[in-house]
Amino acid sequence: MRTSLVSNFLAVILFSLGPVLFAKESSGETGGPQGTKEEIREYIAHHLQDSHDFSIASYTDASGEVVHWGFPLPVILWDNGLKVFSSARFHHGETVAEVGGNYYRLYHSKIYKTDAGGTIRYDEDQHPVNQKPLDFSITKNVVMMLVTGLLLFWLFTGMARNYGKNNGIPMGIGKFFEPIVLYIRDDIAIPNIGEKKYSRYMPLLLTVFFFIWFLNMFGLTPLGVNVTGNIAVTTALALIVFLVTNFTGTRDYWKHILDPLGDGMPWFGKLIIYIILVPIEILGIFIKPFALLIRLYANMTAGHVVLMSLIGLIFIFKSWVGGPLSFGLSFAISLIEVLVALLQAYIFTMLSALYFGFASEEHDHGHGHEHEEPELANL
Amino acid sequence: MEKLINEFSIGLFFWQIVLFVLLLLLLRKFAWKPILRAVNEREQGIRSALAAAEDAKKEMQNVSADSERLLQQARAEREALLKEAREIKDKMIADARAQAQAEGDKIVRQAQESIEGEKKAAIADIKNQVASFSVEIAEKVLQAQLENKDRQLKLVDQLVDDIKLR
Amino acid sequence: MEIPSVIGAGLAVIGAGIGIGMIGGRAMEAIARQPEAYGKIQTAMLIAAALIEGIGFAAIFAG
Numbered sequence: 205m206r207t208s209l210v211s212n213f214l215a216v217i218l219f220s221l222g223p224v225l226f227a228k229e230s231s232g233e234t235g236g237p238q239g240t241k242e243e244i245r246e247y248i249a250h251h252l253q254d255s256h257d258f259s260i261a262s263y264t265d266a267s268g269e270v271v272h273w274g275f276p277l278p279v280i281l282w283d284n285g286l287k288v289f290s291s292a293r294f295h296h297g298e299t300v301a302e303v304g305g306n307y308y309r310l311y312h313s314k315i316y317k318t319d320a321g322g323t324i325r326y327d328e329d330q331h332p333v334n335q336k337p338l339d340f341s342i343t344k345n346v347v348m349m350l351v352t353g354l355l356l357f358w359l360f361t362g363m364a365r366n367y368g369k370n371n372g373i374p375m376g377i378g379k380f381f382e383p384i385v386l387y388i389r390d391d392i393a394i395p396n397i398g399e400k401k402y403s404r405y406m407p408l409l410l411t412v413f414f415f416i417w418f419l420n421m422f423g424l425t426p427l428g429v430n431v432t433g434n435i436a437v438t439t440a441l442a443l444i445v446f447l448v449t450n451f452t453g454t455r456d457y458w459k460h461i462l463d464p465l466g467d468g469m470p471w472f473g474k475l476i477i478y479i480i481l482v483p484i485e486i487l488g489i490f491i492k493p494f495a496l497l498i499r500l501y502a503n504m505t506a507g508h509v510v511l512m513s514l515i516g517l518i519f520i521f522k523s524w525v526g527g528p529l530s531f532g533l534s535f536a537i538s539l540i541e542v543l544v545a546l547l548q549a550y551i552f553t554m555l556s557a558l559y560f561g562f563a564s565e566e567h568d569h570g571h572g573h574e575h576e577e578p579e580l581a582n583l
Numbered sequence: 584m585e586k587l588i589n590e591f592s593i594g595l596f597f598w599q600i601v602l603f604v605l606l607l608l609l610l611r612k613f614a615w616k617p618i619l620r621a622v623n624e625r626e627q628g629i630r631s632a633l634a635a636a637e638d639a640k641k642e643m644q645n646v647s648a649d650s651e652r653l654l655q656q657a658r659a660e661r662e663a664l665l666k667e668a669r670e671i672k673d674k675m676i677a678d679a680r681a682q683a684q685a686e687g688d689k690i691v692r693q694a695q696e697s698i699e700g701e702k703k704a705a706i707a708d709i710k711n712q713v714a715s716f717s718v719e720i721a722e723k724v725l726q727a728q729l730e731n732k733d734r735q736l737k738l739v740d741q742l743v744d745d746i747k748l749r
Numbered sequence: 750m751e752i753p754s755v756i757g758a759g760l761a762v763i764g765a766g767i768g769i770g771m772i773g774g775r776a777m778e779a780i781a782r783q784p785e786a787y788g789k790i791q792t793a794m795l796i797a798a799a800l801i802e803g804i805g806f807a808a809i810f811a812g
Contacts, residue, residue, distance in 0.1 A: 340594040353606040360614035367621035407611035436592045440599035495803035502806040551799045
């Protein structure tokens with residue numbers, strides 16, 4: 205029953221993404237150590253970015269043509285009306301795609317509007333000045349997010365069903381995930397948010413944790429995706445945390461920001477301090493999620509860069525010493541990255557819980573102000 | 584910083600927000616709430632089961648203390664009963680012994696008294712018989728002695744000699 | 750003379766590295782002293798390290 209479900213699930217994913225495409229294009233210049241280094245650098249930069257087609261591997265065949273192994277993804281553009289077409293029409297950036305009288309070209313993983321010849325004009329900093337249509341394409345990262353979302357949904361609804369069927373005792377994969385769920389509840393949510401209000405934030409914390417963790421782990425697979433190392437993704441996550449924090453903020457939370465000293469000082473004394481203090485506090489509201497998004501982005505990107513550089517060393521050394529050495533190194537870094545994948549998910553969840561805790565705290569007004577505010581939260 | 588802004592993709596951002604919020608809502612309804620509820624219920628169950636076990640343990644202790652106390656009491660009671668019985672037995676034996684003693688004494692005394700009576704009667708009888716024998720003997724002796732005249736005169740002389748005039 | 754911003758970023762990273770190292774070291778000492786407070790120390794350590802890390806990244810992207 206379960207295995208057939210898994211295979212159905214995988215089949216649906218595979219077939220919905222369209223046929224595997226073999227595209228051929230003439231290879232660029234190669235050869236020489238300098239060329240290899242350039243190629244590796246470009247390859248890493250390309251890997252870190254989102255992509256409009258799901259390429260799993262590419263190689264140069266005997267006739268000197270680069271063969272891409274993967275499948276195209278739908279491109280959705282908003283350019284005076286919705287334009288939907290397959291990314292196969294870009295031929296990995298080699299050709300211009302003509303859709304409804306408009307011409308588009310893929311350049312460094314971004315879609316630009318061009319003329320029929322596909323010319324791209326540059327400014328003096330070598331940045332393209334062509335018009336960029338609003339790009340809502342189902343890119344590789346979106347596909348991975350969808351896959352992760354479906355996987356999470358399938359796993360955890362199954363787990364929930366098992367609880368119902370099995371009288372509250374976890375079964376199968378639930379035995380593995382239940383301690384993690386309990387850890388998030390007992391060691392992240394309750395200590396930071398408090399016994400009274402934690403349950404309101406639990407769904408968000410759990411979803412954030414598993415979403416980030418799973419995507420981090422997918423980033424370590426040979427699929428070559430870098431979803432959590434994408435600034436737009438982390439920004440979206442941090443924005444959700446930011447909105448939830450501030451929309452669930454209590455009166456005490458805002459009082460702490462706008463009137464941090466409380467009744468401890470006469471108003472004229474406070475006025476001088478508040479000219480400096482209040483802007484810092486208000487800035488803190490934005491810095492907190494900003495630090496969150498930068499931390500996740502930078503950690504995952506840095507991990508991928510280090511890993512791919514070490515793998516790239518194999519092709520630069522091309523010797524019997526360098527190969528095993530960089531293989532060993534990249535293996536060790538991979539293991540560390542597995543830890544980092546979990547740790548970053550944990551830290552993101554942990555800090556989110558901390559911010560939710562600040563937002564939902566309610567002071568015991570009877571006790572005055574002898575309590576110490578944890579000022580850690582200011583960054 | 585510039586690189587970051589350049590890398591930022593509105594489309595991906597849009598999809599991430601949409602997909603994440605959708606995932607959050609779906610998981611909240613179909614996964615997290617049932618899971619957390621099940622876990623909470625289970626924990627509640629364990630907690631109440633533990634409390635019940637604790638109660639039962641206390642109850643058991645109470646019961647065993649009670650039974651211990653009852654046993655103690657029963658033992659003491661038995662002890663007392665036994666003691667009493669022993670005392671009664673001793674007393675009964677003593678009483679019986681005393682009674683038997685008294686009865687025996689009485690029998691012995693009566694026997695002695697009757698023996699004494701018999702003895703006296705026998706002695707009295709013997710005395711009478713001896714007296715009558717003596718009289719008979721004396722008669723016969725006197726008859727024999729006084730058959731001739733000489734002897735009668737002699738005796739009268741003797742007796743007259745014995746008589747002294749005072 | 751103009752100092753390249755990359756060098757500034759590097760200096761900031763050195764500072765952040767020292768800071769995280771000190772947090773880790775002190776956390777180890779604290780755990781050695783009070784093994785029963787392991788969980789709390791670890792949480793506090795990770796939060797503090799994450800905050801310093803944030804500064805480090807800010808410096809890298811500014812540089």
